[in-house]
Amino acid sequence: MQPVAPYPIWQQLNRRFGSEWRMVGSLMKLSIEPPCSCSICKNHLPKMNASCNKTKLLGVMMMVNFLIYILVEVSRSYGKWDPLKPHMSSNQFWKKPKLSEAFWNRKQQHLDYIYNPLIISSTTATTSVSHTETTKPISMNQMDHCAPDDTIHTHVKDYSSLPQRFKDFLLYMKCRSYPMLIDAPGVCSETPFLLLVVKSLTPHFDRRQAIRESWGRAGILANRRIATVFILGKTLRTDFFPNVTEMLRYEASSHGDLLQWDYRDTFFNLTLKEVLFLEWMAERCPSAQFIFKGDDDVFVNTLNILNFLSKLSDTKVRDLFVGDVISKAGPHRDKKLKYYIPESFFVGSYPPYAGGGGYLYSSYVGIRLRNISREVSLFPIDDxxxxxxxxxxxxxxxxxxxxxxxxxxxxxxxxxxxxQSLILVHPRSPQEMIKIWSWISDPGLSCQ
Structure with missing residues (x-):
């Protein structure tokens, strides 16, 4: 480490050179006296020319300016650089995805394009169908007058070889709204904490009644209000169902908990049942805090659901969606299977999903599902x-x-x-539902 100079630098220079520093214009000029002529002074210093120093300094400055000029010109010629404008990449920012050959994937790509917020914001004034128009609320009693798509065979290459149930789904895949035959407007007249939604078929009177007498009993349970609805389509003679129209009307008037729409109730139309319920929920029962949705052949421990919900934090409640989740699944390609999905219809893997036997979610998630469902093309497997x-x-x-x-x-x-520790078990008969409910409702039941 060098020692610190005891005097300011200019004092040291004056002591050594007998000179002084002063500012002249923008340059520092050094004036030097004649060298020492004393006989005892052995330090004879050469006389420095101030004009020579100026010339050297100007030369250095000119070289620096020249180098800066060269760098700027090279930058401008190579990258068209402009310090006042942002630099834009010459590469394409957004590439249009390649159109899929599978029918559902193509339909979904089209919906993704229509509902893309970047496209919507730039075309709302020019497109014939705006984002607002495509997402306007659908009335529950709106009649879609949906006719079968007679051109579908030209869009699905192996249409003629598909099972009949798949052909039927494709013919009416574009239909998303149907008139309501039976409504239950009083179900949510008092705000329910938990709304139990049960998918059922019209002839399943015994299952519905067993649920009413067991886990789906409406009213107050553990100081919480429970409401129950059964959602139905229309069963037809062509599907070998008996005509139970009059019995169904009597059931609806007696219990006031049936929802029925005028569409063909089939396995592949369970997705339609989901979409129609979400619309009904948003219009008739948006205040329900939680929704359980399941089949009419499951047993549900409603007491345990209430216990589970009571322990959730506010953050957890907001995005709640729980069930028996299936991950890393894909479509079955065997025509003999119930869940068969042909490659001409869909390619890719399935997202994580909860098994349709039953799942539980918050009303906040329910409203978002209702809104986003309009942007997702109908798929033949509801879960x-x-x-x-x-x-x-x-x-x-x-x-x-x-x-x-x-x-x-x-x-x-x-x-x-x-x-006692479970929430849902599948499957169970009507008799088993009533028996199990009597077990877990017994205050004397002790399980260690």
Whole structure:
């Protein structure tokens, strides 16, 4: 480390050179006296020319300016650089995706294009159908007058070889709204904490009644208000269903908990049942805090649902969607299977989804599902369709061990304590529902 100079630098220079520093214009000029002529002074310094120093300094400055000029010109010629304008990449920012050959994928690509916010913001004034028009609320009693799509065989290359149930789905795939035959406007007249929504078929009177007398009983349970609705389509003689219209009307007038729409109730139309319910919920029961949606052949421990919900934080409640989640699944390609999906219809993998036997979600998620469902093309498997909707919302369903859509061990089926910690078990008959409910409702039941 060098020692610190005890005097200012200019004093040291004056002591050594007998000179002085002063400012002249913008340059520093050094005036030097004649060298020492004393006989005892051995330090004879050469006389420095101030004009020579000026010339050297100007020369250096000119060289620096010249180098800066060269760099700027090279930059301008190579990259068209302008310090006053942002630099834009010459590469294409957004590439239009390649159109898929699979029918559903093509339809979804079209919807993604229509609802793209960048495109919407730039075309709302020029397009014939605006974003507002395509997302306006659909009245529950709106008649779509939807006719079969007679051109569908030209869009699906192997249409003629598909199973009849798939042909029927494709013919009416564009239809999303149907008139309501039976409504239940009084179900949510008092705000329910939990709305139980049960998918059913018109002839399943015994299942619905067993649910009313067990886990789906409407009213107050554990100081919480429970409401129940059964959602139905229309069963036809062509599908070998008996005509139960009059019995259904009597049931609706007696219980006031049936919702029925005028569409053909088939396995592939369960997605339509989901979409129609979401519209009804948003219009008739938006104040329900939580929604459980399941089949009419499951047993649900409603008490355990209430216990589970009571422990959730506000943050958890907001995006709640739990069930028996299936991940990394894909379409079945075997025509003999119930869940067969041909490659001409869909390619790719399924998003994480909760098994359709039953799942639980918050009303906030329910409203968002209703809105986003209009941007997702109908898919013939309802729980997978809900998975697509959740994926578009940026949500992932959460797996809960209490949902047993594939049943429990045989040795535990007759054990009351086996059901106390569960939320859902599938399948169960009407008689089993009433029996299990009596077990878990018994205040004397003690399970360690």
């Amino acid at each position: 997978v369709y809900t998975g697509f909707c959740l994926e578009k919302l940026g949500l992932v369903p959460e797996k809960h061990q209490g949902f047993r859509t594939f049943d429990i061990e045989e040795k535990l089926k007759e054990s009351p304590c086996a059901y």
